[in-house]
Each structure stands twice: as C-alpha cells, then as structure tokens.
Amino acid sequence: MTDDDKTPAREVITEYAQAHFRYFRTADGTVYAQRNGHPVARPIRSQGTTGSHRQELMVGLYRDGVGVFNGTALKEALDLIEALALTEDVQHVHIRVAPGFDGATWLDLGRADGRSVRIHPSGWEVTVPDPREVCWRRTQLTGELPVPVKDTDGKGIDALLRLCNFATAETECLALAWLIGCLEPSVPVPAPFLTGPQGAGKSTGGRMLVRVIEGMSGDLRRAPKDEENLIAAVAAGWVTALDNLSHMSPDLSDAMCCIVTGAENVKRALFTDGDVFRARYRRPLLLTGIDVGVIRPDLAERLLPLRLERPRVRRTEAELWAEYAEVLPLILGSLLDLTVQVRGVEAETPTDLRMADFAHLCAQLDAATGLGALAAYRRSLDDLNDDVIEGDLLAQTVLKHAEDMAPGEAQRMTSTQWLHCLTRLYTGEDFRPLPKGWPTTGKVLSDRLKRLQPTLAARGVLIDSGRTKEGRYLEMTRTPATPPPEQQAL
Structure with a gap:
C-alpha cells in the first residue's frame, strides 16, 4: 500500500472518537466529551489532574488496538472535533447536583461507574442517568459518596445530630433545612455560620455537614486572600466551606453575598486579546x-x-471519624427520605423574608415534620439584626432618634440635615468625639442608611428617599408595632 492509500492519522482518530464519544458544547462555548452511555463529561481542552479527554482518547486507541499516535495527529483531530461540536445543541454540565426531567433532581455520587441518585416526587433510587438528561463535570474537589441506605426510618438523621454538638433543637432543624436545600439546585440557601465557644467542635461539625454532600474527602479551607481564588474554588465544587473566620473584609463580605444568591464573573480569556471567559456560580x-x-x-x-456547645465527653479524632464513615450511608439515606417527604407537602411561602425560597423550604419542613424551622429561622435573623446594630453606632443612633417619634410619624430632611441631626444626637451635651467611620457628608450618610434599610426596618424604622422641586430628601418613618408573623396567623 502506498503512502497515498493510507488513511491520515487525524481521520483515524476522529472516526474512532466520534464512534466512542459524544461531543457537545455548553452555553459559554466550551466543548465537552462524554463516553457513550456514561454521564461524566470532560472538557476536551482540559489538561487537569483529574484526567483529560486527550488522555482517555489515547488510552482507548491503544487498548482497542487502533494504534499509538503522535501529538500532532491528536491535536489536528481534536481541533476538527471541537469545530464540529460547536454546531451541536447546547447542553449544561453540572457539579454534584443537577435538575432532571419531570421535576426530578440528581445527586452525583462521584463514583467511577457513574451511578447517581435520582430524587423524584415519589421517592429516590440509585441509577446511572441518561447522558442526555444529566452531564456531570468532575474536579479534584468532587469526592465519592457511599451508596445511600434505603428505608432508614430517620436513624441516619439521629446519628448525625448525635455526632454534632448543636446547642438547641432549633439549631438542629435549621441544619437539616440547609442540608435539604443543598440537594435542590434551584434554591439559594443561606450560609450556615457555625459559632460557639472554643472547643465546641465547630470545625468538626462543619466537616460533618459538608461531607454529607461532598463525601469523606470534603473539607474546610481558609478564606482565599483575593476574590479570584475564591471564585475558582467555588466554581470547582458544590459546597464551599471556609474555616476559622476571625475577620470579614468588605470585599469578602460582598463576594459571599454573590456566592449565596448567584452572580457572574467575566474576565479575559487566556492567550487572547478580545475574548472573555464567563463563570456563573x-x-x-x-x-x-x-x-x-x-x-x-x-x-x-x-x-x-x-450555635454549638462544648461536648461533655471528648473522643479521639480516629474514633469519631470511624463512626461517622460507618453511618454516612445511613445519614445520606435518611436525608434523601426526608427530602422526598418535604418536597411532597404544600406550604405557604413567607413574603417578608429576603431568602424566600429557603423560608418556603422551612415551611415545608414544618408541614412535614412539625419541627418549627420557620420560627427558628425568623429568630436567627432577629439575632443577626441585633449583631449588626450592636456593631454599628450609626444604626444605634438612628434607633435612638426614632424612640422620640410617635408610631406612624414621618420626618423628612435632606441628607445633610439628617447628618447634622444624628451627629448632634451622638455627640450629646458632652461633645464626645465621633467614632472612626462616622459619615462625613450627606452622601456618605445616605449610602450607609441604604445599606442599613433591612436592619432598621426589622426594628420598625423605615428609611425612604425621593426628590422634590427643592432637592433630594431622606424620610424616616416609625412604623406602628405589629405582632410577629407567627402570632398573626393565630
């Protein structure tokens, strides 16, 4: 056979690849390869340590006796495959949790065989998803979960709560609500903040909660020093856990807000001048x-x-984690049973809370179990409002001014006039010095009050702004006292 009669290597590779893999693109234009019948997809340009498509293609060609090819042939073949895939329909890839057909939700167990959990209205089962329904993306942060146990009768939940040092039953039901929320890809959930005295097992409790979703390899990490590294870590996994926080800078606080409720990061694509890379998370x-x-x-x-409390009896790390690993299949099975139960009940959505989806989930949990999660969530928000007020002298001064206002009374002034009024109230007759960070102009005051609006509203003080012919104004209104929402329903 002459050289002209031989099939070019790139064509041999392309023909083999299209016979054994499915290629598609995501909304951002990244092309993925998915082995036929397997739900895990890999970006064809990835050179990551979790295994690239180039590597699995080379191994497949060798094991099937097709041959061993040089880098040039592989590059040319992958270039052609990528160009062809850009004409295919768009499909999403997911990490750990994904929506499915007919209202189902999928949980990736991180196993090599592709087995996952399908959570549907009538129950859940372990199966391999149809690759056209769910495409899993895996990274170094994707740990393996054990196969969950069925028909646990809630024993796994009891085991988890026994291992954690939660201070109250209210804390326990809020932790359960958060875990259920982690299994729903469309529900933004608030970030649990594990607090307590030194030695209360906050890090251990955090690891236990994370590992219910991420497996035994899931762990806590220190907060990155910049937002770019934080976003990279967030995008590579499902649950992000930051340990031992002692200070929260404004930039880190803003980044956390975006992580919880969702945002998009856009930056210049590598090795390009005009292309951009979009990361939604x-x-x-x-x-x-x-x-x-x-x-x-x-x-x-x-x-x-x-809130956690110090345990009365101390145990070794080895003993504690050995027991946790043993009961983890039971814990996961109980959580899945409870998730199906909660999703199957109807509940009214509270309209006065910022995280309305999570509040609705708490209401569903209450309807299914009678735990009182929604009331506990409201009380936790009240406690956080108290923390915000205790740490903000401007908020304290505004509330002190509102004490002299009659219920329903409204006062309107320019921001500069409000600044003079609140400054005089704070300094008092003894003219005590203003604290660091006190507003220096009317504009700064206006911006600070806008940030404090939800906190002040929870204490019965409404801040509004507007414009008249004379100029812009700020209006402060003291609302009439109303009973808590749970008392209104009685």
Whole structure:
C-alpha cells in the first residue's frame, strides 16, 4: 500500500472518537466529551489532574488496538472535533447536583461507574442517568459518596445530630433545612455560620455537614486572600466551606453575598486579546468561627447562625471519624427520605423574608415534620439584626432618634440635615468625639442608611428617599408595632 492509500492519522482518530464519544458544547462555548452511555463529561481542552479527554482518547486507541499516535495527529483531530461540536445543541454540565426531567433532581455520587441518585416526587433510587438528561463535570474537589441506605426510618438523621454538638433543637432543624436545600439546585440557601465557644467542635461539625454532600474527602479551607481564588474554588465544587473566620473584609463580605444568591464573573480569556471567559456560580456556603466582628447588613440576611456547645465527653479524632464513615450511608439515606417527604407537602411561602425560597423550604419542613424551622429561622435573623446594630453606632443612633417619634410619624430632611441631626444626637451635651467611620457628608450618610434599610426596618424604622422641586430628601418613618408573623396567623 502506498503512502497515498493510507488513511491520515487525524481521520483515524476522529472516526474512532466520534464512534466512542459524544461531543457537545455548553452555553459559554466550551466543548465537552462524554463516553457513550456514561454521564461524566470532560472538557476536551482540559489538561487537569483529574484526567483529560486527550488522555482517555489515547488510552482507548491503544487498548482497542487502533494504534499509538503522535501529538500532532491528536491535536489536528481534536481541533476538527471541537469545530464540529460547536454546531451541536447546547447542553449544561453540572457539579454534584443537577435538575432532571419531570421535576426530578440528581445527586452525583462521584463514583467511577457513574451511578447517581435520582430524587423524584415519589421517592429516590440509585441509577446511572441518561447522558442526555444529566452531564456531570468532575474536579479534584468532587469526592465519592457511599451508596445511600434505603428505608432508614430517620436513624441516619439521629446519628448525625448525635455526632454534632448543636446547642438547641432549633439549631438542629435549621441544619437539616440547609442540608435539604443543598440537594435542590434551584434554591439559594443561606450560609450556615457555625459559632460557639472554643472547643465546641465547630470545625468538626462543619466537616460533618459538608461531607454529607461532598463525601469523606470534603473539607474546610481558609478564606482565599483575593476574590479570584475564591471564585475558582467555588466554581470547582458544590459546597464551599471556609474555616476559622476571625475577620470579614468588605470585599469578602460582598463576594459571599454573590456566592449565596448567584452572580457572574467575566474576565479575559487566556492567550487572547478580545475574548472573555464567563463563570456563573451560585453555591451553598458554610462558615465557621468564634466571632467575625462587624457583620454587614446585606450579608446578615444571607447567614444562618448555628450555635454549638462544648461536648461533655471528648473522643479521639480516629474514633469519631470511624463512626461517622460507618453511618454516612445511613445519614445520606435518611436525608434523601426526608427530602422526598418535604418536597411532597404544600406550604405557604413567607413574603417578608429576603431568602424566600429557603423560608418556603422551612415551611415545608414544618408541614412535614412539625419541627418549627420557620420560627427558628425568623429568630436567627432577629439575632443577626441585633449583631449588626450592636456593631454599628450609626444604626444605634438612628434607633435612638426614632424612640422620640410617635408610631406612624414621618420626618423628612435632606441628607445633610439628617447628618447634622444624628451627629448632634451622638455627640450629646458632652461633645464626645465621633467614632472612626462616622459619615462625613450627606452622601456618605445616605449610602450607609441604604445599606442599613433591612436592619432598621426589622426594628420598625423605615428609611425612604425621593426628590422634590427643592432637592433630594431622606424620610424616616416609625412604623406602628405589629405582632410577629407567627402570632398573626393565630
């Protein structure tokens, strides 16, 4: 056979690849390869340590006796495959949790055989998903989960709560609500903040909660020093857990708000001048720490404080984690049973809370079990509002001014006039010095009050702004006292 009669290597590789793999593109234009009948997809340009498509293609060609090819032939073949895949329909790839057909939800067990959990209205089962329904993306952060146990009768939940040092039953039901929320890809959930005295097992409790979703390889990590590294870690996994926080900078606080409720990061694509890379993310977030200092109001609405207490009996790490690993299949099975039960009940959605989806989930949990999660969530938000007020002298001064207002009374002034009024109230007759960070102009005051609006509204003080012919104004209104929502329903 002459050289002209031989099939070019790139064509041999392309023909083999299209026979054994399915290629598609995502909305951002990344092309993925998926072995026929297997739900895990890999980007064809990836050179990551979790295994690239180039590597699995080379191994397949060798094991099937097709041959061993040089890098040039592989590159040319993959270039052609990528160009062809860009004409295919768009399909999403998911990490750990994904929506499915007919209202189902999928949980990736991270197993090599592709087995996953399908959660549907009538129950759940372990099966391999149809690759056209669910495409899993895996990274180094994707740990393996055990096959969950069926018909646990809630024993796994009891085992988890026994291992954690939650201070109250309210904290326990909020932790359960968060875990259920982690299994729903469309529901943004507030970030649990595990607090308590030194030695309360905050890091251990955080690991236990994370590993229910991420497997035994799931762990806590220190907060990255910059937002770019934080986003990279968030995008590579499902649950992001930050340990031992002692200070929360404004930039980190804003980044956490975006992680909880969702955002998009756009940056220049590598080795290009005009192309951009888009990263959309919304992930469950977990934090631990004794105290992070002043909490900003917008983050406070997205936190879920879980208080732990010091255990009466200490156990070794080896003993504790050996028991946890043994009961993890039972814990996961109980959580899946409870998730199906909660999703099967109807409940009214509270309309007065920022995280309405999570509040609705708490209401469903109450309807299914009678735990009182929604009332506990409201009380936790009240506690966080108290923390925000205690750490903000401007908020304290506004509330002090509102004490002299009659219920329903409204006062309107320019921001500069309000600044003079609140400054005089704070300094008092003894002219005490203004604290660091006190507003220096009317514009700064206006911006600060806008951030404090939810916190002040929870204490019966409404801040509004507008414009008349004379100029812009700020209006402060003291609302009439109303009973808590749970008392209104009685």
